[in-house]
Amino acid sequence: MEKEMIVNRPDNSKMYHPHMPTAWWFRKWSYFLFMLRELTSVFIAVFLVVYLFQIYHITQGADAYWEIAGQFRSGGWIAFHGVALIFAIYHSLSWFKTAAVILTPRVGGWMVPPWMVVALHIAAWLAASAAVLMLYVLI
Amino acid sequence: MKKPISFAPLWWGLFAGGGMAAAMLVPIHIALTGLAVPLGWLEEPLWLYQHWLVKVYLAGLISLSLFHCAHRIYHPLFHFAHRVYFSLPSFALRLIGRPVAILVYGGAMVGAASAIWIMTR
Amino acid sequence: MKHEIFEHDIIIVGAGGAGLRAAIAAAEHAEHLSIALISKVYPMRSHTVSAEGGAAGVMRDNDSEDTHAKDTIFGSDFLADQDAVEILVREAPGELIQLEHWGCPWSRDPDGRISVRPFGGMTVNRTVFAADKTGFHMLHALFQTSLKYDAIVRYDECFVTSLLTDDGRVRGVTNLNLYTGKVQIVMAKSVIICTGGGGRAFPFTTNAAIKTGDGMALAYRAGVGLKDMEFVQYHPTGLPGTGILITEASRGEGGWLINKHGHRYLQDYGLGPATDTPTHRKMELGPRDILSRCHMQEHQKGNTFEGPYGHYLHLDLRHLGEELIDSKLPFVRELTRNYVGIDPVVDPIPVRPVVHYMMGGIHTDTDGKTSLEGLYAAGECACVSINGANRLGSNSLTELLVFGARAGRSAAEFALNQPSPLKSPIDLLAGDEQKRLDDNFLKKEGGTEKVAGLRQEMQIAMEDGVGIYRNEGDMRKTCDTLQSLRERFANIRIEDDTSIFNTERTVALELDFTLDVAETIANSALQRTESRGSHNRIDYPERDDENYLKHSLAFRAPGGPPKIEHFPVTITRWEPEERKY
Amino acid sequence: MSEETITLNVTRYRHEKDRAPFIQSYQVPYREDWVVLDALNHIKDELDGTLSYRWSCRMGVCGSCGMMVNGEPKLTCSAFLRDYRPGEIRVEPLENFPVIRDLVIDMSGFMDKLTSVQPWIIREKEKPVSEGEYLQTPDQLDAYQQYSQCINCLLCYSACPIFGLETDFIGPAAIALAYRYNLDSRDEGSHRRNDVITDVNGVWECTFVGECSVVCPKHVDPAAAIQKLKVETVSGMVRGFLMPWSRK
Incomplete structure (x- = not known):
């Protein structure tokens, strides 16, 4: 057992213990943005499950795919994907920003500035997106 | 005394990997599959899905991203929402935390498994 | 009323650089010693944190202990005790390297060695530094290192109000626990005071709010002399x-x-x-x-x-x-x-x-020992003296390391050879002290004097009388003002009657201490009819080695101004000469 | 000179008298070069001696005077009145901590956490002082220097919602300090520290809100320290899995 190194402590029962308010993430803009960032995962998860559902049908054959493809033309699904896309883009941008905090590469003695790390990520992102788009357009 | 092995780094590693994959690739897939195709601007290149490389790519992207989402849903959303809305003391949180974790990460595992199953059929 | 009584081998009052260094030295000196570290603030808040420039020590081949000693003695206007200076310069490099081993992020040369920079009054680059946050890094390195010793037990945010003495020796301290407002008794075989200086006696000072001369006053009230108090350093x-x-x-x-x-x-x-x-x-x-x-x-x-x-x-x-x-x-x-x-x-x-630093302080020998058995002191609150009439920049951080460690070791050695203290009459003492604090420093609505007002009057009087230039008339006036402030202090007004973290009470206790320190400064200055180092008299512009190559020693005299005595400076190898740069 | 004033709304709480904290308003003179701490000192000296708060160096290095100023954690010795004029200023104790009294919070929990991460140089074998210093190049110093600037003011804990919800979380400052020693070329104790900071209540609690680094008055980046520790732990685990022989 470790020895107690601090003799005097304030008495717990004689202090005021504050509580986090329910709506703490509305108190600061930065907290709200944080919660939005975490919320992106819900939209991405739903999209992934839907996409997996579509892929399942595609792998069953073209007929199976056409059977379910129609329902995704509904306004509801279009709206969902529109919102999901906005959230997904927000996820990408915020993710690159956080990545720049973790990845601090050095070239020789020179530290690559964070904005450049973000810029490199965005470049890679655009390239990857373009590559996927190519598959749809060219092939 | 030997400490029980912590799975936290594993979940976090999958979360981080999935986060990067999702950041790089999910927006374009939403834009294409969710918007461009239904709106009739483009067509789903169905035959491409038969290619093994595409299958590996999609299985990887979807499973990793699902782990990312599971982590983000479990940690902040679950964690905060429960603590705040029901004012649960931390021991109670720990108590229900485990089943919820099993549910969320388990869900991701089922998702990943089905992705792999679908692609390998 | 029952009071808490704690028992340790050693008590250290003040957890700044000197206190922490002493604590670690005591913990390393012997196993199984229990060391109480008491401070009115958390250790990392101590004023060592504000030191900026560096710590001096002979680190390079182009330097020598003799040169460091000569510079220090010359800078002190020959009032430093030369045996103490020789110890300082000899032990400085080891202490600085020890601190490096404890993680202090000293600035480095390209080859990885500790860098040195020039400093005022030094003939060679010998000031070791951590950018310009040297004190901050030293304090945190010492504090963090102190955490690894189980023997060091902390009393954070406890205000020591008096020394317990009995039979000509120190027995412990009374402690005002700020969280409860209750007096605790902490007993030990030896006590080290490391509370820093009292720059807050002056209106314009680099010193933090906590530097109110508490430890100097504690020793002074216990009958120990305060040495060379007239020497107050102004930082330009x-x-x-x-x-x-x-x-x-x-x-x-x-x-x-x-x-x-x-x-x-x-x-x-x-x-x-x-x-x-x-x-x-x-x-x-x-x-x-x-x-x-x-x-x-x-x-x-x-x-x-x-x-x-x-x-x-x-x-x-x-x-x-x-x-x-x-x-x-x-x-x-x-x-x-x-x-x-x-x-x-x-x-x-x-x-x-x-105002930056007090060269004077609790009179100690080179082991930090005072005239009261079992009582030790180190750091700015002590006067060994290596600073004499003027301290050279970057010697004080070194001093707190060297003499903090020495005081820690000798207090530990002393404690090892003592029987456990008797505690029979102690609970009574605690009751008396609680009564004194409650009667005099809690809810005194009948009082008319504002603590802040008295403090301001004291500060102005100090600046007027014992500033950079001094003369007899102004000093007498300051002595008289301080005397009357002391009388008026008995009639202070305190509105707060609560006990938990009552800072109105601690602020008054601090002023009580600072007034004692201020009185010793002004009265010691008045009797020194010469100019030397930081003590500059318009009416006596010359240094007078014949009569004043001497330390002054201020003792408390009940009801009146302090009694000033003198004793000679220790000279080993450097004969006084004219100080010219 | 006309006497311009500014209103300070200060949280008061005295356990012996008050059931809950309440706000007390004070009018203090407005001075161009005054900081919030100067205004508090004016209140204590001239208006109301019963107000309690911690302060000492008034130059931003002792770390005592952290409080919430208009909802933001600040060192009150470097928060200027002029930046809040002409509005009123709300001064509250640091958020997420129990309140001992008025503006004084309980930081003993932090002190325990600080001790738990073993913030001191750990060596397999100590080098005797007589053999001189450990050599450390300026680049090696630079690697950890930023993380050694923490003054333990606790603003980061006050900004961290995770700590607000989970008070057992070791938290930004303590983890950043552990990381500082891990990065120090003289240290050999990172595995011992990592046992603590990558355990429950350690880095995994953090969901990277990032506010700790935003509010830090000394530009330490605890958020980066925590994320980097996560990456290091994961890559260490992967390495251990792929190359079991490399494990200690």
Whole structure:
């Protein structure tokens, strides 16, 4: 057992213990943005499950795919994907920003500035997106 | 005394990997599959899905991203929402935390498994 | 009422640099000693944190212990005890390296060795530093290292109100636990006081709010003499108004002092020639007492600027360039940007002399031992003395290491050879002390004197009487004012009657201590009819070795001003000579 | 000179008298060069001696005077009145901590956490002082220097919602300090520290809100320290899995 190194402590029962308010993430803009960032995962998860559902049908054959493809033309699904896309883009941008905090590469003695790390990520992102788009357009 | 092995780094590693994959690739897939195709601007290149490389790519992207989402849903959303809305003391949180974790990460595992199953059929 | 009683082998009052160093030294000296570290603030809040420039020690082949000793003694105007100085210079390098081993992030040369920089009054580059946050890094390294010793037990935020003495020796302390407002008794075989100085006796000071001379007053009240209290160091470069310190390292790195005509005025006072690059012991690298006096003379000549907080001169760092300022003096830039709204890269910094350090303090021998058996002291609150009449910059951080460690070891050795203290009459003592604190310092609505008002009157009296230049008439007036403030203090008004973290009470207790310290300063100064180091008398402008190559010692005399005695300075190898730079 | 004033709304709480904290308003003189701490000192000296708060160095290095100023954690010795004028200023104790009294919070929990991460140099074998210093190049110093600037003011804990919800979380400052020693070329104790900071209540609690680094008055980046520790732990685990022989 470790020895107690601090003799005097304030008495717990004689202090005021504050509580986090329910709506703490509305108190600061930065907290709200944080919660939005975490919320992106819900939209991405739903999209992934839907996409997996579509892929399942595609792998069953073209007929199976056409059977379910129609329902995704509904306004509801279009709206969902529109919102999901906005959230997904927000996820990408915020993710690159956080990545720049973790990845601090050095070239020789020179530290690559964070904005450049973000810029490199965005470049890679655009390239990857373009590559996927190519598959749809060219092939 | 030997400490029980912590799975936290594993979940976090999958979360981080999935986060990067999702950041790089999910927006374009939403834009294409969710918007461009239904709106009739483009067509789903169905035959491409038969290619093994595409299958590996999609299985990887979807499973990793699902782990990312599971982590983000479990940690902040679950964690905060429960603590705040029901004012649960931390021991109670720990108590229900485990089943919820099993549910969320388990869900991701089922998702990943089905992705792999679908692609390998 | 029952009072808590704790028992340890050693008590250390004050957890700044000296206290922490003493605690670690005691913990390493012998196993199974229990060491209580008591402080009115959390250790990392201690004022060591504000030291900026560095710590001196012989680190290089071009340097020698003799040169360091000579510089120190010369700078002290020959009032330092030379045996103590020899110990300081001998043990300094080891202490600095020890601190390096404990993780202190000293600034480094490209080859990985600890860097050294020039400092005022030193003939060689021998000041070890951690950018310009040396004290901050030293304090945190010491504190964090102290955490690994189980023997060190902390009493954080406890205000020591008195020493318990019995039969001619110290038995422990009474402790006001700020969280409860209750008096605790902490008993031990030896006690080390490491509470720092009392710069808050003055209006303009680099010192933090906590530096109220508590430990000096504790010892003084227990009958121990306070040595050389008349020697108060003004730092030539504080910010006007706040008194925030702009480190001497800014001059060590090449900064210039200029007056309102853009002239490097120090060359007019025999400190020239004015070279572009810093020269040891010349110009801006002269000792602090002389530089502060030059400022006052410039003021008399009308060569200073006038601002909302009085006269000031310029410290010019612009020619050093942004890169050097950011690497060696980042804190200076941070402070001036935050508190004066100027950037030293493009603007000169307004500076004036401000009270910085007390050379005097609790009279100890070279082991930190006082005249009261079992009582030790180290750091600024003690006077060994290595600083004499004027301290050289960067010797104080070294002093707290060397003599903190020595006091820790000797207090530990003393404790090992003592039987456990008797505690029978102690609970009664605790009751008495609680009654004194409650009667005199809690809810005194009948009182009429404001603590803050008395404090301000004291500070003004100190500045008027025992500032940079002194004379008999003004000093007498200050002594009288202090005497009457002491009387008026009995009639203070305190509105707060709660016990949990009652800072109205602690502020009053602090002023009670500071008044004692202020009285010893003014009365010691009055009796020294010569000028030496920081003690400069217009009516006695010359140094008088015949009569005053002596330490003064102030003892408490009930009901009146302190009684001042004298005893000779220890001289080993350096005969007094005229002090010229 | 006309006496311009500014209103300070200060949280008061005295356990012996008050059931809950309440706000007390004070009118203090407005000065261009005053900080919030100067205004509090004016209240204590001239208006109401019963107000309690911690302060000491008034130059931003002792770390005592952290409080919430208009909802933001600040060192009150470097928060200027002029930045809040002409509005009123709300001064509250640091958020997420129990309040001992008025503006004084309980930081003993932090002190325990600080001790738990073993913030001191750990060596397999100590080098005797007589053999001189450990050599450390300026680059090696630079690697950890930023993380050694923490003054333990606790603003980061006050900004961290995770700590607000989970008070057992070791938290930004303590983890950043552990990381500082891990990065120190003289240290050999990172595995011992990592046992603590990558355990429950350690880095995994953090969901990277990032506010700790935003509010830090000394530009330490605890958020980066925590994320980097996560990456290091994961890559260490992967390495251990792929190359079991490399494990200690």
